[in-house]
Amino acid sequence: MAFPREIYQALEDIVGKRNISENIGICETYRSIPSQSSAHYGPSEHWTPLPQAVVLPGSTEEVQNVIRICNKYGIEFKASTTFWATMGYIGSDFAIQIDTRRMKSVKIDAKNMCAVVEPFAIAATVQAEVMKYGLNINIPGVGCSSSTLANFSSWIAFGPNSISMGQGSENVLGMEWVLPNGEVLRTGSLGAGEGWFCGEGPGPSLRGILRGIFGAAGSLGVCTKMAVRLHPWPGPADFPTYGTVPAYKADFGPNFKCYTLCFPTWEAWARSVQYFHESDVAYSGHRQFNMFGRNLKGAMLNIITDADKQLSDLEELVNDPYIQKENEKMKLDYQVIIAGFSERDMEYKEKAIDYILEQTGGWKSEMMLEKDKHDYALLYLTRLGHKNLNFVMCGAYEGTFGLSSNVWKTIQVVEEAVALKRKWEVEHDSIAATGGDSAMGSLSGIGGGGATGWEFFTNFDAYDKNSVHGTAKFVDGNQEFHNKYSFGPDFCRWNSDVRHMNGYNYTQEEHNQMFANAPQPWVYAYQYKIREAINPKNLCGTYFRTVDPKCLEK
């Protein structure tokens, strides 16, 4: 559908000529494509729809005026920041894409330990600024290239630091939202004119509505500013990096240590995790490098920590006897970082780790204590600046299975999932054969500890259609495993009920049918009411799962 001139003119009048485009070539670069695969749809060949225009507002007021135009003409809009995830793209033909690139300020209130960030302030920049004050932020597992505000306003936002800093919902303080009806809403203490420091009040406490635990993925308007919690950082004011690109490393001094802890059985593994959940010893905890797979991780670690190595060296390294031995020792592992706020604190944390290992029969990986590996892993997990390594092996991947649950539940089924994946790796060539177990994720997806947040890295080639289709079949097969244990949808299909595989939104009728029969359907009816209140024209896509209550009343 052609965009009427009056609409384009109205939008251009708001943002200025330089900040809007309807050129097809420009708009084509705002479509999500299959290689952006960690989108929780499963591998597919879709491109999301072509926006009618791309708009780059520069202020809350401009966002508000753009949304008013969308309301007037019934245009779908979706805000996005880095565009890494498919959830940030529009889902219909009569829609505009809001690119928030021009809004990226970071203001720090060190005394109240919070920072007010705009959408395009990526986590690396927020962290760099707050470190100067001896503070840190939670960077979710997606990495520091993504937006702090997008993560905290609109998705789960768990990662290595969640064990000490919590996930997205635990880090949000005052917020400023432009609701889809064009009104500006200020939440928490901000709503009472008392500043940004508190998410719950005095003032309207709408954290649960606007983001809940999961986040509404851009379906409830545009968050233009957000205050986020800052956490103590006992490290340097900036990273003392060394090493040759791309194998950057850093030594933070004697009060930081990054260990790869290894265990003889999953039971011992789980007990150790439980100790960390109970002891508050870990600054960060993640099963990170297992994303390269049980068979390949030792070799991959030797590639990524050495500036002169590359994937062509992989086979040789996999067959290296030393690496094989070290790899075998790291079979059931994870990484933890301990940070000492004083010498005694560090001593205590070191002792606590030794105690945990003693109790569980675990050990520290020696290879990962070699200085270059140690300093690489420490920097990697603290800044999370190499997250695109997720894609390094094949150019695309999906997280499958999931197993984000209580650790004792997870370990009962993990080897069954491993065997299923390994079987597919051996019998088909659509996914990379990395050793079955490629489970990676947080030691805890929530603050303090309690639940792991895992996914199995399933690497495929977005350019090779056989690989794409074969991977989709693999995921479909996994659903039986999930059904058997009532785990819900496979991790990689989490979003398949909010966007069609062809990239388009669901209709309300389709959602009514899907969610009327879901467990706890009144949750979706409640969400329907929320949407009716703040997004009556349903203008931001269908990531907010709703059912018309009338369908339940029948």
Add this chain to the structure above:
Amino acid sequence: MALQDYRAMMERCSTCAGCKFIPFDKIKSLRFAENCPSIGYYNFMTYSARGRFQLSQSLLDGRAQLDDTVTEAIHTCTSCGYCDVGCKVTRYNLEPLEHNIELKAYAVENGKVLEGQKPVIENLKKEHSMIPGAKKANRTDWAKELNLKDLFKDKAEVAFFAGCKYSYDPKLQKMAQSAVKLLQSAGVDLGYLGAADNCCAGRAHQMGFFNEFKERAEANIKAFETAGVKIIVTPCSDCYHAFKRQYAKLGLNIKVLHVVEYVDQLIQEGKIKFTKEVPLTVTYHDPCHLGRLGEDYVPWDGKEKKIYNQIQIWEPRRPRYNGAYGIYDAPRNILKAIPGIKLVEMERIREYSWCCGAGAGCNESNPEFSAWTASERITEANATGADALVTACPWCKDNFVNAVDENGNKIEVLDIIELVRQAI
């Protein structure tokens, strides 16, 4: 390669934003976190390396057209190569810079060029210089008083290649003269190509004008070979890159040095000695074509292979140009050796240095964009508190001299050879 040959890369790009920021591990502030001047100025995703990959797919599939807006987007890339470094922090199988230039060549092949590019290319064809208005007859005027050997009449080990900017720009000519005098006083047996001295056309390559580049390059290679040159030394970073990387691909087999490498070597050998103090705090700008794009060319003829079902590798192992081994230390060694000089670093340096804005002819075709890019660098230089910004490329120097920072302040811009000459 043709644009179509980059299809796998286009589809394997993961939209990770690595091509828009300096390596994330290196970020020290919000202000100087970004790289890629093109998206920095124009803001739309299209202008980043990721956007360019996606635009190519749409063009090849017939959805997007080479209209004026798209043509402008394709050409407003300084070919600075940062995206390549940023991408390769995590990826081993994508070549964003090569692809950006191939996309430009695709536009050129289809007759889609910018108005500002036309006089540059026309002058290259007619007068063998990429400086509009420059005449072949005046090319060697700068060298008249220098007692430089004409290598077609006389023999010398080393050929000095000034490049268009130093040859024609009256403000810069004395820098080329200084460099020659410096090398001569250190005992270097120096000559030049005389009447056969012509534009290297490296900038034409970076603009996507492959035919024009090739024609010049082949003629120049022949001239160097006929003159029996053993070493080419140039003070221009663009020429350096052209010879070292692009000419090498076409078969040039002569050692290439930037003047900073030579001077660094001569200082270490004790052939250049400093006698005077230069009391100055300076910051150094790494020219893109000397730094991250200054790595040695390594011939490779191979193909992709998959291992472990889907893991993509190159067979044989492919050279990886990611800026790791560019020329960064030589200029810094020189500055550190000059008595009185204090070197303070900017945040974006070495392989992740910010571009001056003059690359790939953008200073001619898109002067506002080019000036903004330079201004960003002046702001960064002024943030260090340095008295002067030092560089080793005439294009950078020229672009910086006219630029002001975000507060309207200037900074003194010096060529590194000027400082060396002041100290002896």
